[in-house]
Amino acid sequence: MVMQWSSWSQFFSMGGYGLYVWGSYGVTFFLLGAEVIMLLKRRKLPGKHTPPTVAKARDLELETQ
Numbered sequence: 001m002v003m004q005w006s007s008w009s010q011f012f013s014m015g016g017y018g019l020y021v022w023g024s025y026g027v028t029f030f031l032l033g034a035e036v037i038m039l040l041k042r043r044k045l046p047g048k049h050t051p052p053t054v055a056k057a058r059d060l061e062l063e064t065q
Helices: 008-016 018-044 052-064
Strands: none
Touching: 008 018
16 A cells, blocks of 8 residues: 655645545544443433333342342
C-alpha cells in the first residue's frame, strides 16, 4: 500500500474532503461513546427500564426460590 500524501496537512485535508471524512469519524466515535455511557447508566438502574413481562418473570423466579 502506497500513501498518496507528501505531508500531514495533505493527509488531514484528504484532497478537499477532510472535513467530511474527519467529521464523520468524530460523529461516529461521539455516538459510540454516548451509547456506552447510556448502557452503563442503564445497567445501574435495571428496574427502571425492565419491560413488564421480564420484570414479572423475574419476580416469579424470585418467589420460587
